[in-house]
Amino acid sequence: MTDLSMLVHAKMPLAAWIIDIEQSSVPWCNDAAEALLADSLNDIKSGQRLIGDALQKRLSLYIEALELGEELPFKWPYVSKDGARYKVIGSVISLGNGRRGLSVEAHPDLSHVSLPTPTSITASITSSTLPRAPESSGLLTQFRTLSFAAFNPKGEMIEASECFIGVFGDIQYIRDLFAVSGAANSFIQRLERLECLSQEIRLSSKQGVRWYKVEVSYHHFTNNVYLLTHDIQEERDHEVALYRLNNYDSLTLLPNRNLLYQQLESALVNARKREREFGLLYIDLDSFKVINDNFGHRVGDELIQRVAERIKTCIPPRACLYRLGGDEFVVVLENTTGIEELQNIAESIMQNASNTYLVAKMEMMITASIGIASYPQHADDIDNLLKNADAAMYRAKSTGHNMYFVYENNMAENIDAHLTLGGGLRKAIEEEQFVLHYQPKIRLCDEEVVGAEALIRWVHPELGMISPDQFIPLAEESGLILPLGEWVIRRACRQLKEWRESGVAPIKMSVNLSSRQFMQADLVDMVERVLQETGVEPEYFELELTESMLMADAQQSIDKLHGFRKLGLTLSIDDFGTGYSSLAYLKKFPIQTLKIDRSFINDLGLDSDNDAIVKATIAMAKSLNLKVIAEGVETRSQFDLLDGYGCQEVQGYLFSKPLCGEDFLRYMSSQNVVTFA
Structure with a gap:
């Protein structure tokens, strides 16, 4: 290159891009980087640009050891198509939600060229x-x-x-x-x-x-x-978009949990310095799950938007409204004059709830349960302030809908009683009145047992066997789904360990997650801890999630799913075809299995529409390298049709109903799946 050309290269816009180490991708680059890396990035226009394993491993060694803003201690060379040499420099940045990445720039390397002074x-x-x-x-x-x-x-x-x-x-x-x-x-x-x-x-x-x-x-x-x-x-524009992506809810455009914690930390510092008070209202919509279940998530999403708009009109201009996700909101008010000021806001929100919402050409009504907590009266740190407001909200929800409660000191101690809406669910969990039954999963090509789905049952001491349809919604509403869900995961892992010790050939255990459980902040850590405690290898454990659960907050779902995949777990979409899904997101979810809902299997071979849907689902899954399993298979004709369509696994009464642990062991023994030493 000529001296003048080198000068121009030196003054041209720097090629800049961002590397997401965890997802091994380049989520953004500028025009100069696209031109420079055109031959190096796969599918450069798709937004999912993979980077090489070797570079990923090398960068991963440094990124956790450095502080935000620090440069990597090394530069790597790059030579473009026209022979221009570059030195690539990376510095550590935050991608939000505690995740880190690299901001990268390619600087022209002029050390080997003699340029004019x-x-x-x-x-x-x-x-x-x-x-x-x-x-x-x-x-x-x-x-x-x-x-x-x-x-x-x-x-x-x-x-x-x-x-x-x-x-x-x-x-x-x-x-x-x-x-x-x-x-x-x-x-x-x-x-x-x-x-x-x-x-x-x-x-x-x-x-x-x-x-x-x-x-x-x-x-x-x-x-x-x-x-x-x-x-x-x-x-x-990219910086602004990235900031909004990390700090604002995409549905309501309200600030999210990240900005909530930032304001609370700032409010805490100011309150301590100036000896002032501030408070918050924890808002949870009443029976919102009913809206989603009966009208679908599109209607539910629109209702959330209308509710957010109305709450904003009910709070003072100096108050801030945040959406935590799902149907939960938080209002923060600084420099309060007393708890009465927070109570007035709660009453205003409840009064406005008596007016209907126009959603999808329907008039809907929904109320909210509100918990109130104030600094320093109810807590002297952020985490406890939120927890106590949450406890007050659950007291309101357990007492009756469209109510608010101010936190009291005994609420945290007695919250179990308030959460137990059914009068015995908490006790049932403590006394382990629940049992798991296991339905075999059968591989079509040789009809061998390759897995089991864990299904919970409540054996009530007085009422006998209680269907999950009766107590799971109760657990969801009360919040007890979290300890119950952890019990299911732990018991399923122990059962899998017991089978292995009894001589059972390796099979995969599947557990369903509820929507509330999936929103649990420490869910990934909890699952990892249970696997370590029980000694179950992650490759033999599978989590089943519904479409609606994943689409409630698609980006957060992607982040959490990648956390599970890092553990080595298998991920499956349950009841596929019955919920609101997006094929654009489906290919972004790091899943391995689609489970066709039984409603499409019932009339297989009798209803041409169902046949077409099943065939299309299997074909789509194959193109995405996903395994397909069909549930609810009850006849040999259904089995044969699924085999012809290319389905890999089935489960249903054709082979076995859900069985207790001992019966399942005997079933596998009859299928020659048990190999005793």
Whole structure:
């Protein structure tokens, strides 16, 4: 490359991109990076650009050891198609939710090229741009992709490159570039002091006001100003989009849990310093699950939006509303005069709940249970303040709908009683009145048992066997689904361990997760802890999740699913086809199995529509490298049709109903799955 070419490369916009180490992808890059890495990135327009395993492993060694903002202690070389050499530099950034990534830039490597000195470059450019020079269209006019201009010390235009004129027009004075007069004055004052500048600033271009990176240098003798501009609006837009993605709820556009904790931490510091009070309201909609179950998640989502809009009208202008996810909201009010101020807000929210919401051309009504807690009266730290407001909310929910309670000291101690809406569910969990039954999963090609689905049953001491349909909604509503769900996972793992010790050949155990359980913050850690305690290898454990559960908050679902995959678990979408799903997200979910709902299997071979749906689902799954299992198989004709369609596994009464642990062991023995030593 020529010296001039190398100079231009050095002044061109830097190629910049972001690496998500955990997902082994490049979620964003600018135009310069796309051009530079065109041959290195797979499917560069898809937004899921994979990076190599070797580079991923090397970067992973450093990223956790460094602080945010720190550069990697090494640079790696890169050579473009045209032979230009670059040194790639990475620094650690936050991707939100505690995840880290790298911000990467490719800097031209000029160490092997002999370039003119800065003085000679400036002199050659200046000689071609002065008005008295015979070649008035000098070197600057030859820069077709570089936005470069020269001004005399009075700020009058001398000459500009075609690119500069194309971007800013035929301006006469340097002041004409600025969108804000104050910024122009400050910039010109610095020019008068002959300061060398490298600054990000808003300029007025033909496309409107945009962000630019501006670099300024001066001629040694004439003090003429040389201005190089680089459009960074795309980078700024990306930063804003990334910030909103990490800190705002996509459905309601309300700030999310991240910003809630930021405000609470700030409020705590201010309250301690100035001896002031602040408080919060923890809001949970009453029986919102009924809306989703009966009308679908699209209607539920629209209702959440309408509720958020109305709550905003019920709170003071200085109060802030956050959405935690699902049907939970938090209102924060700083510098309160007393608990009565928070109670007034709660009463306003409840009064407005008596008005109906127009959703999907229907008039709907939904109320809310509200818990109130205040600093320093009810807690002296953020976590306990939220926990106590949550406890007060559950007291309201257990007492009756559309109510609020202020936290009392005994609520945390007696919260189990308030959460037990059915009068015996908490006791049943403590006394382990539950049992698990296991339904075999059969491989079609050889009809061998390859897995089991764990299904919970409540053996009530007085009422006998209680169906999950009766007590699971109760557990969801009361919050007891969390300890109950952990018990199921732990018991299923222990059973799998017992079977293995009895001589059972390795099979996979599947456990269903509820929507409330899936939202549990420490769910991944809890599952990992149970696997370690029971000694079950992750490859033999599978979690089944519904479409609606995953789509409630698709991005958070993706993050949590990747956490499970890092443990080595298998992930399955249960009841596929019955919920609201997005094929665009389906390929982003790190799942391995689709489970076709029994409603499509019942009339298989009798209903052409069901046949078409099942065939299409299996074909789609194959194209995505997913395994397919059909549930509810009761006849041999259904089995044969599924075999012909390419389904890999089935479960249903054709082979076995759900069995207790001992009966399941005998069933596997009859199928020659048990190999005693």
